[in-house]
Amino acid sequence: MExxxxxxxxxxxxxxxxxxRGSETRxxxxxxxxxxxxxxxxxxxxxxxxxxxxxxxxxxxxxxxxPEGPVAMPDGSVVLVEIERRTLSRVTPDGKVxxxxxxxxxxxxxxxxxxxxxxxxxxGGLKFVERPGKMFPIAQADDYAGGLIQVVDPERxxxxxxxxxxxxxxxxxxxxxxxxxxxxFWFTDLGKxxxxxxxxxxxxYAKADGSMIKEAVFPLERPNGIGLSPDERTxxxxxxxxARCWAFRLSAPGEIESANGPYRGEKGTVVxxxxxxxxxxxxxxxxxxxxxxxxxxTGAVSDIWPDGSRVDQYTLPDPMVTNVCFGGRDLxxxxxxxxxxxxxxxxxxxxxxLALNHLNR
Numbered sequence: 001m002e003x004x005x006x007x008x009x010x011x012x013x014x015x016x017x018x019x020x021r022g023s024e025t026r027x028x029x030x031x032x033x034x035x036x037x038x039x040x041x042x043x044x045x046x047x048x049x050x051x052x053x054x055x056x057x058x059x060x061x062x063x064x065x066x067p068e069g070p071v072a073m074p075d076g077s078v079v080l081v082e083i084e085r086r087t088l089s090r091v092t093p094d095g096k097v098x099x100x101x102x103x104x105x106x107x108x109x110x111x112x113x114x115x116x117x118x119x120x121x122x123x124g125g126l127k128f129v130e131r132p133g134k135m136f137p138i139a140q141a142d143d144y145a146g147g148l149i150q151v152v153d154p155e156r157x158x159x160x161x162x163x164x165x166x167x168x169x170x171x172x173x174x175x176x177x178x179x180x181x182x183x184x185f186w187f188t189d190l191g192k193x194x195x196x197x198x199x200x201x202x203x204x205y206a207k208a209d210g211s212m213i214k215e216a217v218f219p220l221e222r223p224n225g226i227g228l229s230p231d232e233r234t235x236x237x238x239x240x241x242x243a244r245c246w247a248f249r250l251s252a253p254g255e256i257e258s259a260n261g262p263y264r265g266e267k268g269t270v271v272x273x274x275x276x277x278x279x280x281x282x283x284x285x286x287x288x289x290x291x292x293x294x295x296x297x298t299g300a301v302s303d304i305w306p307d308g309s310r311v312d313q314y315t316l317p318d319p320m321v322t323n324v325c326f327g328g329r330d331l332x333x334x335x336x337x338x339x340x341x342x343x344x345x346x347x348x349x350x351x352x353x354l355a356l357n358h359l360n361r
Contacts, residue, residue, distance in 0.1 A: 071118070083106050119151055279296040332349050
């Protein structure tokens with residue numbers, strides 16, 4: 001995730017402490033789809049319920065160099081990327097951190113794929129600003145050479161590049177990914193930000209064996225988190241600066257319905273769009289189909305109801321809550337990366353997370 005590095009983007013948070021449970025209910029303007037089961041209805045503006053919850057959380061690890069892309073492993077550890085450190089790392093339950101592989105560029109997202117391999121979306125590298133206890137990205141790295149999809153053997157630390165281009169166009173800034181049950185994966189390319197301009201983003205579909213990659217949606221405004229509904233018939237994508245959550249109906253694995261229209265609205269439908277100064281980052285889906293989106297500036301995990309009628313925000317003490325995943329015995333433990341302060345925390349989620357292909361399904 002790249003944001004404006006000026007002070008006003010930091011927000012009022014930044015302290016590190018345990019917080020008791022509490023809640024507040026308010027209402028905010030929400031852009032969402034009409035109640036159409038086919039997700040083809042017109043977009044409408046309506047008032048939706050927003051609940052703010054401050055969960056009790058457990059601190060797991062500190063000193064991480066802008067962590068993202070957590071994967072809760074069956075052994076209780078969490079594999080994640082450290083973007084500034086340029087590594088794929090493993091955090092054990094006692095908080096110890098071990099580097100699995102130094103990948104170069106900017107490893108941004110991770111997911112368990114076939115054969116026990118970790119697939120990594122590498123954005124090519126970011127330039128960071130660091131202040132006491134705070135770190136945040138502001139632009140593409142000076143040594144940026146393009147984006148990559150990498151495959152890592154977590155036991156040996158060996159890795160290879162699976163994709164670096166699509167149809168002759170180099171990947172710009174791959175960000176997040178999710179595997180389906182048909183041998184492929186979806187990923188977002190957020191693009192890169194420079195001092196005076198930025199790329200337009202896209203969504204891609206690719207085969208895990210390296211045999212096929214295609215662009216599925218273009219353009220999007222810096223697409224970030226991506227996930228599948230429990231029945232794998234809907235693809236969810238969130239945009240960072242707009243804080244919109246899009247839903248795309250799938251006609252088959254890797255195929256989006258009505259994807260040939262000239263306007264983005266013909267390809268998908270907005271489930272929710274948050275108001276105010278908030279940005280979306282990565283996401284996870286729980287077993288009941290709620291879209292759980294890491295939310296920047298607010299510093300929260302936004303729990304979006306599948307019909308967009310309600311959002312619960314679980315606030316955490318860092319304005320850059322960048323990623324969330326589910327683990328634990330019954331998948332009710334949410335693991336979140338608090339990237340500005342470099343910490344990994346966990347808290348209880350009200351529903352089990354969705355079991356993921358190649359990991360716990």
